Amino acid sequence: MQPKTTPAKKTESKKSADESADTTAASKRRQPVKLLRGMKDILPEQQNYRHAVQKALEDIAVSYSYQRIDTPILEFASLFSKSLGQTTDVVDKEMYVFEDKSGDKVSLRPEFTAGIARAYIEHGMLNRTQPVKLFTTGQLFRHDRPQAGRYRQFNQIDCEIIGGRAPIIDAELIVVAHSLLKELGVNSTVRINSIGSEEDREQYINELVSYLKNNRRKLSEESKKRLTKNPLRVLDSKDEQDQLVIAEAPQIVDWLSEDSKNYFITVLEYLDDIGIPYVLEPTLVRGLDYYNDIVFELYDENEVQGSQSALAGGGRYDGLIELLGGQPAGACGFAIGIERLILAMKANRIGFSEAYIPDVFLAQLGKSAQKYSLGLMERLRGDGFKVRANLVKGSLSAQLKAANKIGSRFTLIIGQKELLDGTIIMRDMESGSQEIIDIKKISDELKKRLQKEPDELIPKVIGPQDEPVELENEDPRKPGNQNRNKNQNQNQNQEVKTTQDKDTGKKKSK
Numbered sequence: 001m002q003p004k005t006t007p008a009k010k011t012e013s014k015k016s017a018d019e020s021a022d023t024t025a026a027s028k029r030r031q032p033v034k035l036l037r038g039m040k041d042i043l044p045e046q047q048n049y050r051h052a053v054q055k056a057l058e059d060i061a062v063s064y065s066y067q068r069i070d071t072p073i074l075e076f077a078s079l080f081s082k083s084l085g086q087t088t089d090v091v092d093k094e095m096y097v098f099e100d101k102s103g104d105k106v107s108l109r110p111e112f113t114a115g116i117a118r119a120y121i122e123h124g125m126l127n128r129t130q131p132v133k134l135f136t137t138g139q140l141f142r143h144d145r146p147q148a149g150r151y152r153q154f155n156q157i158d159c160e161i162i163g164g165r166a167p168i169i170d171a172e173l174i175v176v177a178h179s180l181l182k183e184l185g186v187n188s189t190v191r192i193n194s195i196g197s198e199e200d201r202e203q204y205i206n207e208l209v210s211y212l213k214n215n216r217r218k219l220s221e222e223s224k225k226r227l228t229k230n231p232l233r234v235l236d237s238k239d240e241q242d243q244l245v246i247a248e249a250p251q252i253v254d255w256l257s258e259d260s261k262n263y264f265i266t267v268l269e270y271l272d273d274i275g276i277p278y279v280l281e282p283t284l285v286r287g288l289d290y291y292n293d294i295v296f297e298l299y300d301e302n303e304v305q306g307s308q309s310a311l312a313g314g315g316r317y318d319g320l321i322e323l324l325g326g327q328p329a330g331a332c333g334f335a336i337g338i339e340r341l342i343l344a345m346k347a348n349r350i351g352f353s354e355a356y357i358p359d360v361f362l363a364q365l366g367k368s369a370q371k372y373s374l375g376l377m378e379r380l381r382g383d384g385f386k387v388r389a390n391l392v393k394g395s396l397s398a399q400l401k402a403a404n405k406i407g408s409r410f411t412l413i414i415g416q417k418e419l420l421d422g423t424i425i426m427r428d429m430e431s432g433s434q435e436i437i438d439i440k441k442i443s444d445e446l447k448k449r450l451q452k453e454p455d456e457l458i459p460k461v462i463g464p465q466d467e468p469v470e471l472e473n474e475d476p477r478k479p480g481n482q483n484r485n486k487n488q489n490q491n492q493n494q495e496v497k498t499t500q501d502k503d504t505g506k507k508k509s510k
C-alpha cells in the first residue's frame with residue numbers, strides 16, 4: 001500500500017520539486033549558448049588570411065576586368081531547384097529552405113551562379129558589352145554533414161563570364177582561378193573534362209544506366225539511389241567498391257559531338273600554350289544540371305592523391321540564362337571555397353609577415369597624459385603609423401608588457417613631466433634604449449627609425465624556423481589528415497618557396 005501523504009509532507013515535496021525546477025532553470029540559464037553545428041566564428045586572428053584572399057581576388061579581378069556584383073543571400077527556392085536540378089544533392093538534401101512571413105518559399109543561397117544569372121537577366125545585362133565579367137564573394141549555406149573543410153556556412157570567391165561561348169573564355173577563366181591560387185601560394189592542378197551538350201549527355205546517360213544496372217549489386221547503397229535519381233552522380237562516388245565499377249564504365253568523351261569535342265580540344269590547347277598543368281578526368285561530371293561541355297576542378301598540387309578535396313570547381317552553363325527566362329547567352333564560371341583555400345595556404349605554410357604588428361605602442365601615465373594620448377594616437381595614425389595603446393592599463397610596467405606581447409617596434413611613453421616639457425620618451429623595444437624627443441618631431445623621428453612602407457598584407461611562405469602554422473579544424477588523428485601533415489613536414493624540410501618577395505624587397509621610408 002502506498003503511504004498516505006500528510007498535508008505537511010505534501011507541501012514539503014511540492015517545495016522540493018519547485019526548488020529542483022528552479023535549479024534546473026538556473027543551470028539552464030547558466031549554460032552558455034553554443035554555435036550551431038557546421039557554423040564557424042572567424043576570430044580576429046584568423047582575419048589576415050581572409051584579407052589576403054580578398055586583396056588577391058580584387059587585384060586579379062581588376063587586371064582581368066571583372067566587376068563586382070553582390071546578390072542577396074536569400075532568393076526564391078525555385079531559383080535553385082530550377083537551375084541546379086531537383087535531384088541534385090544540394091537542392092534535394094542541403095538547401096536551407098523555409099517559408100517567409102509573406103508565405104514565399106525562400107532559400108539561403110547554396111551557390112552563386114544561379115543568383116548571378118538571375119541578376120544578369122533582371123538587370124538587362126544583355127545590353128552591356130558582351131561578355132559580362134562578374135565576380136563576388138560571400139557566404140553560402142548547405143546543410144551537409146560537417147567535416148574538415150566542409151561547413152554549413154562557408155564562403156566562396158566566384159567569377160562568372162556571361163554572354164559568350166568561345167574556348168578562349170573557358171581558358172581565361174581557368175587561368176584566373178589558377179593564378180589566384182598561385183598568388184596566394186597554392187600551386188594547383190586542373191582536372192578537366194567535357195560533358196558535351198544536352199543531346200550528347202542523353203545518349204551517354206542511356207549507355208551509362210544500362211552498364212550500371214548490369215553492375216547494380218556491386219554498387220554502394222548511395223550509388224544505387226543515385227542510379228535511379230541522377231545516374232551521372234554515381235561517377236562522383238568516392239566509395240572504393242563504386243570506384244571499381246566506375247573504372248570500367250563507358251566514358252562520356254566517346255559520346256561527344258564533333259562540336260563539343262573540338263571545343264574541348266581547343267580549350268586544352270590554350271591551357272597547353274599558357275602552361276597551366278591539367279589532367280584529363282573522364283569521370284568528372286560536377287553533378288549540377290546546368291553544366292554543359294567544359295567542367296573542371298582545381299586541386300592543391302602538393303596534396304597527396306586520394307585524400308583530396310577540390311579547392312575550386314566550375315564549368316560552362318550555356319543553357320541556364322535561357323532556362324531562367326533570358327535570351328540565350330553562353331556562360332561559364334568557377335567558385336573557390338575560401339575556407340578550403342585557407343586550409344591549403346596553411347598546409348603550404350603560407351603565413352604573413354608583419355601583418356597587424358603595430359609600429360608604435362603608446363603608453364601613458366596619469367589622467368592628463370591619458371587624455372592627451374587619444375589625440376596623439378589620431379595624429380600618428382594620420383601620419384600613416386599603425387598605433388596601439390591600452391588606455392585602461394594602469395602601471396607603466398603593465399603597458400610595456402602589453403607592448404612587448406604584441407611586438408611593437410617602439411613604445412612612446414608620455415607622463416605629466418613630458419606633457420609639461422612638450423616631449424615624449426621613445427623606447428626601442430629591441431634594445432631597451434630610451435630617448436627624449438620633441439613631441440612635434442615625433443612622426444619624423446619614427447619615420448627615420450622605422451624605414452618602412454605602410455602596412456600591406458602580403459602572403460609569404462614561412463620558413464621552418466617560423467612558428468608552426470596551426471591547421472584550423474584539422475585533427476591529425478582524423479583519417480585523411482595524416483597525409484596533409486606528412487606533406488607539411490616534408491615542406492618543412494624543403495627549401496622555402498617564395499611566392500612573392502614584395503614583403504622583403506620594400507624598404508622605402510614613409
Ligand code: AMP
Binds near residue numbers: 151152153336338
Ligand atoms: P561547388 O559550389 O560545390 O562546386 O564548390 C566549389 C568549392 O566550394 C569547392 O571546391 C570547395 O572549395 C567549396 N565548398 C563547397 N562546399 C563547401 C562546404 N560545405 N564547406 C566549405 N567549402 C565548400
